[in-house]
Amino acid sequence: MKRIPELILNLLYPRHCPGCGRILKNQRALLCPSCRQTVSPFTEDYCLRCGRPVEPEQEYCAECSRRTRAFDAGRSVFLYDERWKTSIERYKYYGYREFADFYAEAMAYIFRSVRAEWRPDLIVPVPLHRKKERQRGFNQSWLLARKISRLTGIPAEKDLVVKNRATASQKKLSAPERKKNLRGAFSVRKRITGITALVIDDVYTTGSTVEEMAAALKAAGAAKVYFLTLCTANRPR
Numbered sequence: 001m002k003r004i005p006e007l008i009l010n011l012l013y014p015r016h017c018p019g020c021g022r023i024l025k026n027q028r029a030l031l032c033p034s035c036r037q038t039v040s041p042f043t044e045d046y047c048l049r050c051g052r053p054v055e056p057e058q059e060y061c062a063e064c065s066r067r068t069r070a071f072d073a074g075r076s077v078f079l080y081d082e083r084w085k086t087s088i089e090r091y092k093y094y095g096y097r098e099f100a101d102f103y104a105e106a107m108a109y110i111f112r113s114v115r116a117e118w119r120p121d122l123i124v125p126v127p128l129h130r131k132k133e134r135q136r137g138f139n140q141s142w143l144l145a146r147k148i149s150r151l152t153g154i155p156a157e158k159d160l161v162v163k164n165r166a167t168a169s170q171k172k173l174s175a176p177e178r179k180k181n182l183r184g185a186f187s188v189r190k191r192i193t194g195i196t197a198l199v200i201d202d203v204y205t206t207g208s209t210v211e212e213m214a215a216a217l218k219a220a221g222a223a224k225v226y227f228l229t230l231c232t233a234n235r236p237r
Contacts, residue, residue, distance in 0.1 A: 018087050018099040030102040041077045041110060042232070050207060051075045052232050063207075070214035072224045075114060076204055076232035077106045084231045088202055092140050100140075103230050104147035107200075111152065111228055118226045120198035123149050123156035124217065126209055127186070129163040144230070145200040154198065161186050161216060182208050186216040193221035198228060205233040 014023045019035030031039060047054050049064035051074045078084050090096040091103070125141035133139050142158050149156035164187045199213050204227070214225040 015098045016090075016096055018091070018096075018102045019083060021086070021090060021096075030105060039078075041106065042079050043110075043113075046075070049073055050204065050232075052204070053079065053234055069207075070211045070218065070225070071199070072214075072226055073114075073118070074199075074204065074210060074227035074229070075110050076229045077110050078231045080203055080205070080231040080233045088231070092136070092202070097138065097143065100143045100147055103202075104144055104151060107144065107228050107230060108148055108151040111148070111198075114226075115152070118196065118198065118224075120154055120196045120226060122160070122192070122195055122197050123152075123154050124160055124197050124199050124213070125156070125158060126199060126201040126213060127159075127161050127163045129165065141201050144202070148200060148228075156200075159189065160192070161188050161213065182212045184212075186212050188216050188220035191221050192217065195222050196224045196226070197222050198226050201227065201229045203231045203233070204229040 015027050016022060017024050017029075017032040017035055019031055019039050022032055024032055042053070045054055045056050045058075046052065047061040047064050048059050049069055050061060050071075052061045052063075054061050087096075087099060091099040123145045125139060125145035127141075128136065128139045139158075142156075145156045145158070148154075163185055165185055197217050199210055199217075201209060204210060210227045210229075214222075214227075217225050
């Protein structure tokens with residue numbers, strides 16, 4: 001009897017597989033059997049700073065080798081290929097919010113390997129400008145942050161950082177344009193002296209968003225800032 005509401009919801013709004021988009025035959029599963037065989041996290045040969053892929057003999061990617069980062073380190077679960085590009089677009093723009101359950105589980109899995117080293121005090125989602133959040137209906141990073149918080153026991157704070165101005169979409173901008181577009185876009189609403197923050201976002205591409213988030217958090221007193229994303233681009237655009 002307790003499962004009747006869940007069964008009705010599954011009939012009306014069936015859950016889909018984040019890997020391929022097909023309706024899940026087992027509505028309690030996070031992935032379909034086929035995707036369980038092919039989906040695997042990216043766990044080797046990554047930059048020790050930003051988590052982007054590197055050659056086996058490299059410790060840092062070319063970009064992290066030549067510049068100082070505002071963040072301390074970051075990791076991602078998957079490479080941003082066509083599978084995950086399509087999956088994240090469905091999640092953000094087409095109502096497939098159930099994907100967040102699998103995304104959060106995958107991100108928490110990767111986080112376990114660095115938790116003892118990073119020791120974050122607080123989970124912080126990348127905020128959307130209030131206008132965009134109204135248009136989209138939710139903040140995809142906050143939904144992930146909230147679920148990761150439940151899985152890890154680390155508190156998450158939605159409104160610690162706000163996006164104080166609307167910015168152009170980052171999708172078609174070059175790395176320098178992205179950096180300029182986001183400069184000064186985030187504000188921290190209170191002092192967080194000595195806090196270690198874990199920033200949550202869906203994709204790491206050029207790093208501009210995480211850089212600005214880390215700079216704002218450290219300006220507010222954060223001691224260290226790490227980040228965790230579902231995907232990382234193979235190389236800067």
